[in-house]
Amino acid sequence: GAGVSQSPSNKVTEKGKDVELRCDPISGHTALYWYRQRLGQGLEFLIYFQGNSAPDKSGLPSDRFSAERTGESVSTLTIQRTQQEDSAVYLCASSVDGVKRGRRNEQFFGPGTRLTVL
Amino acid sequence: AQSVSQHNHHVILSEAASLELGCNYSYGGTVNLFWYVQYPGQHLQLLLKYFSGDPLVKGIKGFEAEFIKSKFSFNLRKPSVQWSDTAEYFCAVNAPGAGSYQLTFGKGTKLSVIP
Numbered sequence: 001g002a003g004v005s006q007s008p009s010n011k012v013t014e015k016g017k018d019v020e021l022r023c024d025p026i027s028g029h030t031a032l033y034w035y036r037q038r039l040g041q042g043l044e045f046l047i048y049f050q051g052n053s054a055p056d057k058s059g060l061p062s063d064r065f066s067a068e069r070t071g072e073s074v075s076t077l078t079i080q081r082t083q084q085e086d087s088a089v090y091l092c093a094s095s096v097d098g099v100k101r102g103r104r105n106e107q108f109f110g111p112g113t114r115l116t117v118l
Numbered sequence: 119a120q121s122v123s124q125h126n127h128h129v130i131l132s133e134a135a136s137l138e139l140g141c142n143y144s145y146g147g148t149v150n151l152f153w154y155v156q157y158p159g160q161h162l163q164l165l166l167k168y169f170s171g172d173p174l175v176k177g178i179k180g181f182e183a184e185f186i187k188s189k190f191s192f193n194l195r196k197p198s199v200q201w202s203d204t205a206e207y208f209c210a211v212n213a214p215g216a217g218s219y220q221l222t223f224g225k226g227t228k229l230s231v232i233p
Binding site for chain 1: 150162208220224
């Protein structure tokens with residue numbers, strides 16, 4: 001497909017378990033972003049990839065959160081030892097180029113993964 | 119660091135009413151500005167964007183927004199809303215020229231349009 005895809009669409013897990021969330025960006029997009037949307041809140045930035053390096057990890061809330069990206073393709077966000085406050089919708093976005101101003105910086109969002117930690 | 123504030127948490131309008139949703143950002147440099155919309159059960163979609171040039175930008179579905187640099191504002195407008203405009207609207211900003219690539223979002227405004 002032409003858009004950003006994410007899997008799974010829904011994930012229910014027990015407190016203390018690890019989870020992996022996947023994002024497939026639009027083909028050719030070098031920049032990839034992870035955001036989190038908790039109930040009643042706006043979107044919070046988590047991490048930004050340019051290619052397979054992550055120049056900005058400033059939004060990751062704790063060392064339980066990590067992410068990696070393979071080349072300019074798939075990214076996985078891993079949450080270890082999940083806590084109830086991790087419950088949120090995790091959104092992935094991609095853009096042609098993260099560093100340019102203008103159209104190449106326009107971000108396209110995936111449908112998100114709804115994570116529920118019991 | 120940037121921040122974005124959206125003035126209204128929930129707006130309720132009748133069909134054909136005019137809409138204006140406020141958005142102010144705090145950042146002194148050059149920015150990109152965006153409005154995203156999230157319809158019930160759907161994912162975020164770009165409504166319109168401003169990079170440079172004409173401060174009045176037109177987006178999809180009859181929406182427009184005006185960038186007023188002196189007021190740090192990027193308000194969203196539509197002259198006549200429809201029931202199908204019921205959604206949550208998010209204002210966002212980034213400043214890639216300053217090394218800030220990620221979007222900073224406002225908390226969103228829920229719009230409910232009554233038929």
